[in-house]
Every structure is written in C-alpha cells, then in structure tokens.
Amino acid sequence: MVRTGLVDHVLQPPSSQAYKRSRTNRLEGKIALISGGTTGMGAAIAKRFQAEGATMIATGANPETLEKAKKEPWASKSTSFFMFTEMKKNIPSAQFGGKIRALRQRLKLTLDCTARAAGISKPFLSQIERGLAMPSIASLKGIADALGVAVQYFVDAPSEQKFVCRGEELSFFEFADTANSFARLTHKSGGRRLEAVLVRFPPYQSGPADMPTSADEEFLYVTSGEISLTLEGKTFVLKTGDSAHYQSTLPQGWLNNQSTEALAIWVGTPNLL
Missing domain, CATH: 1.10.260.40 (lambda repressor-like DNA-binding domains)
Known part of the structure; x- marks a missing residue:
C-alpha cells in the first residue's frame, strides 16, 4: 500500500500473463545444446528453453527414450532437433x-x-x-x-589395428618388374617414419633385382635361406641371421640363386614403397 495525498494506490505484481509475455522469446536466435535432454531434468530444461524461443538440440544415449522424446508435443516444432550419442568411458x-x-x-x-x-x-x-x-x-x-x-x-587409446600386425593376416603383393613378393609388417598411419616389409625371394632368380625406393637408408635381415646383395658393384652373400645396413642412394640389387626360397625383413626410413 502506497499513500499519496488522498488517494491510496496499491502496487500489485504484474499478471501471470504479462509475466509470461515478458519471458517469451527471450532466447530467440540462440541455440541450446542439452546433453541428456531426452529424459528427466534434461528434458524439462530442453522444454523450457524451447518455449522461450531457443533452437534446441537435445542429445541422448538411449535410442528408445530419444524416439519417445521426439513424440512429445513440445518437441514437434521445427526448432527442436535430437541426436543420438554413444556413451564412452572417460579417459583417465x-x-x-x-x-x-x-x-x-x-x-x-x-x-x-x-x-x-x-x-x-x-x-x-x-x-x-x-x-x-x-x-x-x-x-x-x-x-x-x-x-x-x-x-x-x-x-587416442592404443588399439591392435594401429600397432600390431598378425602373422596370419599378412597379405603378399607383387610388382610386374620383379619376381619378389612383399608383405607389410608395419602400419603407415600416424605419420610414422619407418617401414618394414617381409620379402620373399623365389629360388633361382635369373639376375639381381633393383628395387626403387623412397627411403633414405635401408636395413636387410635374412630370416631364412641365402641372398646375394650387390652394392656399388660388389656382391655380399647374406645367410640366415646376417644383415646389411646401407644408404638407399647406392647402386644396388639382390637375388636368390639357391634352390630354396629365401625370406628377409627389409626396413627403410622414411618409407620404402
């Protein structure tokens, strides 16, 4: 009650309708992303924000509750969107x-x-x-x-697909200009600068094979059989357990002139093939 002279004025709060009008569309033009906005408190918040004019995006991890939320009257408007999000364990x-x-x-x-x-x-x-x-x-x-x-x-969490190559999954490939066959022992993803390849040398190769490569230096380790490696015109015979380390710029070639297949691990950096 406020008294001014002979007239009494009663100060009253605004009507509920006026109050609602003052709050309507105050979030117009805004985008609200609400995690867990399909059930419980999250859904209540999403409903309120949408009623006040916001473009509302609600996410949920349960497809069933998400579909149910879409059917709610408040969610049928064009300013409401729903997204399914897969729950993952927190990274410690x-x-x-x-x-x-x-x-x-x-x-x-x-x-x-x-x-x-x-x-x-x-x-x-x-x-x-x-x-x-x-x-x-x-x-x-x-x-x-x-x-x-x-x-x-x-x-990124460690995964077998990124770091491990299984022997039973090795796949050999060939090139038209060499009798050798090759299988990758390393993954090339992630910017890694070393590549290892398992090389098969068939028996009785007719002559040295010159393998073009993009590597700066190479390493060759014979796991079985015998390989003749030629560097700058000089030939070195590598038997099982022998290895060689050399610059890729050297004139080179390799062959297997024995009666059995030979296997070697060929390593290069930054990349071989």
Whole structure:
C-alpha cells in the first residue's frame, strides 16, 4: 500500500500473463545444446528453453527414450532437433599425464619451459602429468602445441589395428618388374617414419633385382635361406641371421640363386614403397 495525498494506490505484481509475455522469446536466435535432454531434468530444461524461443538440440544415449522424446508435443516444432550419442568411458587423467610426461622428457624439455609455451602454470602441468588434474581442451591444445603434436596424440587409446600386425593376416603383393613378393609388417598411419616389409625371394632368380625406393637408408635381415646383395658393384652373400645396413642412394640389387626360397625383413626410413 502506497499513500499519496488522498488517494491510496496499491502496487500489485504484474499478471501471470504479462509475466509470461515478458519471458517469451527471450532466447530467440540462440541455440541450446542439452546433453541428456531426452529424459528427466534434461528434458524439462530442453522444454523450457524451447518455449522461450531457443533452437534446441537435445542429445541422448538411449535410442528408445530419444524416439519417445521426439513424440512429445513440445518437441514437434521445427526448432527442436535430437541426436543420438554413444556413451564412452572417460579417459583417465593419468593417461594424459603419462603421455605428456613421456613426450616432454623424450624431447628433453623442462616443466617450466613446457608450461610457459603452453600458457599454463608449472604446478598445474605437474599435476596433469601426475594424474592429479584433468586439463581443459584449451590447456591440452596448448600442451600439444608446446610439444609439437596434435591433441589426438594424447586422446587416442592404443588399439591392435594401429600397432600390431598378425602373422596370419599378412597379405603378399607383387610388382610386374620383379619376381619378389612383399608383405607389410608395419602400419603407415600416424605419420610414422619407418617401414618394414617381409620379402620373399623365389629360388633361382635369373639376375639381381633393383628395387626403387623412397627411403633414405635401408636395413636387410635374412630370416631364412641365402641372398646375394650387390652394392656399388660388389656382391655380399647374406645367410640366415646376417644383415646389411646401407644408404638407399647406392647402386644396388639382390637375388636368390639357391634352390630354396629365401625370406628377409627389409626396413627403410622414411618409407620404402
């Protein structure tokens, strides 16, 4: 109650309709991404945001509840979108820390130097390396830049497909200008700079085979049989257990003039084929 002269004025709160009008469309032009927005509190928040004009994107890990949410009256409008997201286990902070510390030490960088380059404090970096703190995306990006790698280097989990070649899965291939056959022993993904190939030498090759390669240097290890390796016009006989290491720029050739097949592991860097 407010008294002014002879007239009493009663101050009343705005009506519920006026209150609703003042709040309608206040989120118009905004996009709201709501994780878990298909059930419970998440769905309630999504419904409220959509009612206030936001373009609403709700995610859910359960396909059934996601389809059910799509049928809700509030979700039928053109400004509502739904996305299925597969749940994955959290990557433990120790995984980040171990990879960061190992790479930093391999590069012979100090904590202080790396932290400055990454734009974070030295104590925080130390906590990350010991698995006591989880870096933000921005912090992890700064650390990756400081160490000269992509963020994916720390995020990727080890997998057999990336690191292991199974013997029963080896597949040999051939070229038209050589009798040898080849099978890759390494994966070429991930920017790795070393390639290893298993080479089959059929018996009684007629002459040395010159293998063009993009490598800078090569290594040859004979696992069975006997191979004649020619470098700069001089021939070396390599038997089982023998090896040779040489520059790829040297004139070279190899052959098997024995009656049995020979096998050798051929290694080169940065790439052989």
